[in-house]
Amino acid sequence: MRTSIATVCLSGTLDQKLVAAHEAGFDGVEIFEPDLVASPDSPETIRTRAEELGLSLDLYQPFRDFEGVGPDLLERNLRRAAAKFTLMNRLGIETMLLCSNVATARSGDEQLAAAQLRELGDLAERFGVRVAYEALAWGRFVDSYEQAARIVRLTDHPRVGVCLDSFHILSKGHNPEAIETIPADKIFFVQLADAPLLSMDVLSWSRHHRLFPGEGGFELGAFMGHLVRTGYDGPISLEIFNDTFRQSDPRATAVEARRSLRWLEHETALWLGASPGARAARMSASALPAVEPPAEVNYLELRADAVDDMRALLSQLGFHAHGRHRTKAVELWSQGAARIIVGRPESDRPQPTVAGIGLSVVSPETAMRRATELFAPEILRRESAGDEPLVGVRAPDGSEVFFGAEGETEPNWVHEFGAPAGEDTPVIQRVDHVNLAQPWQHFDAGVLFFHSVLDLRAQPSLEVAAPVGLVRSQVLRSADGVIRIALNLVPSGADPDAILPQHIAFAASDVLGLARTARERGFRPLDIPANYYDDIAARYDIDPALLSELKELNVMYDRDESGEFLHFYTPPIGTVFLEVVERRDGYDGYGALNAPVRLAAQYQQRRVATEGVSA
Amino acid sequence: MRTSIATVCLSGTLDQKLVAAHEAGFDGVEIFEPDLVASPDSPETIRTRAEELGLSLDLYQPFRDFEGVGPDLLERNLRRAAAKFTLMNRLGIETMLLCSNVATARSGDEQLAAAQLRELGDLAERFGVRVAYEALAWGRFVDSYEQAARIVRLTDHPRVGVCLDSFHILSKGHNPEAIETIPADKIFFVQLADAPLLSMDVLSWSRHHRLFPGEGGFELGAFMGHLVRTGYDGPISLEIFNDTFRQSDPRATAVEARRSLRWLEHETALWLGASPGARAARMSASALPAVEPPAEVNYLELRADAVDDMRALLSQLGFHAHGRHRTKAVELWSQGAARIIVGRPESDRPQPTVAGIGLSVVSPETAMRRATELFAPEILRRESAGDEPLVGVRAPDGSEVFFGAEGETEPNWVHEFGAPAGEDTPVIQRVDHVNLAQPWQHFDAGVLFFHSVLDLRAQPSLEVAAPVGLVRSQVLRSADGVIRIALNLVPSGADPDAILPQHIAFAASDVLGLARTARERGFRPLDIPANYYDDIAARYDIDPALLSELKELNVMYDRDESGEFLHFYTPPIGTVFLEVVERRDGYDGYGALNAPVRLAAQYQQRRVATEGVSA
Incomplete structure (x- = not known):
């Protein structure tokens, strides 16, 4: 499993976050835009720093409110995107997270969204980058991963795929089984979060109460099992908005984060254990040594x-x-x-x-x-x-x-x-x-x-x-x-x-x-x-x-x-x-x-x- | 306005709470049962202490899960009530808060509830006490004040009336206007709470996030205005479950609480100001000196x-x-x-x-x-x-x-x-x-x-x-x-x-x-x-x-x-x-x-x- 962590999970400056992710043994990080904007380091310096630390920069995020808009706004949105693609080239980041529109979409027409994403795909191609489209649980018109996957299929552009985030899927009670119907080469990125089973508005729940896998109530082993069955082999990345983690020592948080992914690998192997086949066998190597219950x-x-x-x-x-x-x-x-x-x-x-x-x-x-x-x-x-x-x-x-x-x-x-x-x-x-x-x-x-x-x-x-x-x-x-x-x-x-x-x-x-x-x-x-x-x-x-x-x-x-x-x-x-x-x-x-x-x-x-x- | 405050609003021991309420100038307090149970002082000592401090003991609360049950459980519930009435006699408290049943009710039949409340009223009469029935926002069958008022009307017992709690009414978006249809002598008690306008499950909202009037988003001036129009002249009491107040100096919290009620008197007077008549005139004396906006x-x-x-x-x-x-x-x-x-x-x-x-x-x-x-x-x-x-x-x-x-x-x-x-x-x-x-x-x-x-x-x-x-x-x-x-x-x-x-x-x-x-x-x-x-x-x-x-x-x-x-x-x-x-x-x-x-x-x-x- 290639492991990654979004910089928003960790406290401190961007440089402190990179060091913490490196020390905990992560393979890569997602660059959360506000962390970059607030950093005194240039994109080139950040790129070099990550290389020194052996971290890949896996994702630039988030880009918001792009699709489903009128023609004037589309023009402005493409200009915004070009500026961010330029920045991604300077950082050496290949994939950008695009969240489903929450604010400016005027239409939920999936053909319109696909046509606009195709334009974004053409632009991305010119910069050698790609776009991972994610359905936010509170998206205006697009709020389920199946919708996002359908729009990506309609878009039919090699530079446009989906990003799957366990929070947005499981918080709404959506069944993750249909993940298996998405072609692996259309899954551009995967973000994982656990959460306590709260009954509150999903936006606040997501922004303040996410947890690392194993700390909350979501069934992430099953989620991962469906993902493994697609053949996806990209990064598995943690994106945890949590008020406490924002205040804690980033090095301790990063170790906790690594532990959660190692545990999740184990849970995934257990979940797949029931299903025969080569993939399950490969994963079973990821199971942890079993602990007999203490006497x-x-x-x-x-x-x-x-x-x-x-x-x-x-x-x-x-x-x-x-x-x-x-x-x-x-x-x-x-x-x-x-x-x-x-x-x-x-x-x-x-x-x-x-x-x-x-x-x-x-x-x-x-x-x-x-x-x-x-x-x-x-x-x-x-x-x-x-x-x-x-x-x-x-x-x-x-x-x-x-x-x-x-x-x-x-x-x-x-x-x-x-x-x-x-x-x-x-x-x-x-x-x-x-x-x-x-x-x-x-x-x-x-x-x-x-x-x-x-x-x-x-x-x-x-x-x-x-x-x-x-x-x-x-x-x-x-x-x-x-x-x-x-x-x-x-x-x-x-x-x-x-x-x-x-x-x-x-x-x-x-x-x-x-x-x-x-x-x-x-x-x-x-x-x-x-x-x-x-x-x-x-x-x-x-x-x-x-x-x-x-x-x-x-x-x-x-x-x-x-x-x-x-x-x-x-x-x-x-x-x-x-x-x-x-x-x-x-x-x-x-x-x-x-x-x-x-x-x-x-x-x-x-x-x-x-x-x-x-x- | 006779002012009261529930002991659960304040931190510390029951004695510290009484002292804080007294020092802030409250007329009385509600005794929250867990505060009494945990107190090393006997009911008689608490009664004497309150008298020394010039505080009336306005309410014993809460009594739960009484009505809508089968005959066996009714028997047990009446025995439980008799034990609490005995305790109230020792404390010298006249009114007990009864919350609508959340756990053990088997039926929502209002005639059944009324018949059982009538039995409770008879029992209360023997002890010289009375019961204020409150619809909890998350009651199993009874969750609106209009239902509670209807059941009290059906009960038709001098010892049984309603308790109105602004949180339970306004959190559900119920219109408080119908308060005016309840006869004043059937309103046995009034509890007030403000709250931020959160979108979460109402039980957690109520237990952790209540605020004093003027600190949240409820329109309490209007709520009080409807109440004043009934002719109610009993205590106005604050019942605020708030995680922060539980950790704060009870004396500071009690002053804040008094301020909130004084402000609310003013808001009520303003709200009534538009309506002519003797009552409005009486209330207008409660308006605060107007502050010209600072230049x-x-x-x-x-x-x-x-x-x-x-x-x-x-x-x-x-x-x-x-x-x-x-x-x-x-x-x-x-x-x-x-x-x-x-x-x-x-x-x-x-x-x-x-x-x-x-x-x-x-x-x-x-x-x-x-x-x-x-x-x-x-x-x-x-x-x-x-x-x-x-x-x-x-x-x-x-x-x-x-x-x-x-x-x-x-x-x-x-x-x-x-x-x-x-x-x-x-x-x-x-x-x-x-x-x-x-x-x-x-x-x-x-x-x-x-x-x-x-x-x-x-x-x-x-x-x-x-x-x-x-x-x-x-x-x-x-x-x-x-x-x-x-x-x-x-x-x-x-x-x-x-x-x-x-x-x-x-x-x-x-x-x-x-x-x-x-x-x-x-x-x-x-x-x-x-x-x-x-x-x-x-x-x-x-x-x-x-x-x-x-x-x-x-x-x-x-x-x-x-x-x-x-x-x-x-x-x-x-x-x-x-x-x-x-x-x-x-x-x-x-x-x-x-x-x-x-x-x-x-x-x-x-x-x-x-x-x-x-x-």
């Missing part, structure tokens, strides 16, 4: 200054202290299959408090190969002699994902810490889910990372009201539900410490019993207001004895079609806190209705602690 | 550390130095009617660089009375003996607006500075427009402030692409176009210094001549890339001689239906820069197409200056 979260790593407080808390919850690692300044606590590595923050770089996730997989090597093929940066870790080798990659939020081999009972590396676990029957059995704070620039990149690298599936995104703003939260989970990672986005204006977007939830067999035992050990849970218990009493028929026990122990409650959910929270330690959950009868949620109450309780507790407000 | 911007005040650079720049542009104020550490520069007061930043508080705007009005006293009736904070200024008294208020962005009396030729205070202006014919004639940076929390508040206090009208909002993100920009202008203020919002993640959202534009009679003269005086304009001139040459038929002069002088060009626009920019001084514009033949825009090129040129210049990138 468990084999550890989580917490980095916090308040190590003593964390020790006390884990101890109250019944965790066993294994002691310090034989060479590293971290210690292990475990209960059942829940293993927490605790240490102080490392000083060499900013680090989330939930700093690492260890996953047990069938083959760590395969998992790493998949991750690095997806451009995930490998973590180079200094192992001491005799330490179990751990391999891992860094997620966009800065947290680390390590892959370990599935063991019989517990991972081999556990023996690098002191004493083995005790013999008690554990109440806490394993990690249920983990919540990671995502920086606002990298939320969608986080979704793509976990989706593509670990094959986790994005659940519908939620918005949870905290006293200082709405928190966006999206769960990604493995098909079997063993791995559940919630990505949380703190609103841009809010103090992250007032929201605590990172936490670890443990699955327990008996939350009420554990809450009681922990209390005997001195544990004080997060205080839940009495009004909450009045509210759930009104909402559900809860056994009064259970209700009063929940209230006494500050345990929260939820229910879905299949079962019940009981859970309690610890007070925060620094910027992180812990949760213990019990899923009864296959309850499959996360107590989303309770989240605002928990957030308010944490906010209140923080005010008491930091501002001396009376409790 | 001119009589000065702008700039606060910057680089005073010497600013002096040099003003001098190059032909401004005359009057000298220092006789008592204050500021100096005056003028040309024609453009007057710039320059000083270093004052240390006692954060201050925008464009720190103040002086406006000439017929009666400064009337303008002040209007502003303070709209809760604009008055600025207390230490005047020295003999200084012209200036009165003014502070805008939400921290800038100051001063009102001065219109003079024959120039304001009286000019004589408090040194030398009078020279005799040359000025090329710069006056201030054309001024751009003010708005903090993200206060953008909509800024629109409301300038709209309500100065009667400026909001133009359609624009988004301008800068290399580091999209800048939102909204012009507010007086009817005659003399006062033009653009409010700019820097994207939340961007460094404001990379965008420079504040600047002053002067109107000149001959921009090309001035650019040339200034150059002779050593002026170097912001460098505009050559590619820009190729682009405008392709876009417009420009006389080649003019084009080459524009290019030589770094003057930008735009055109609208009536005329042409020529303008150039100075380099930035600190966080501000200046612009000189020439409007030919009634051109009425701001060169919006040129703004991205200007932003990129400024970004490039800054990289050269701060990072040593080669120019």
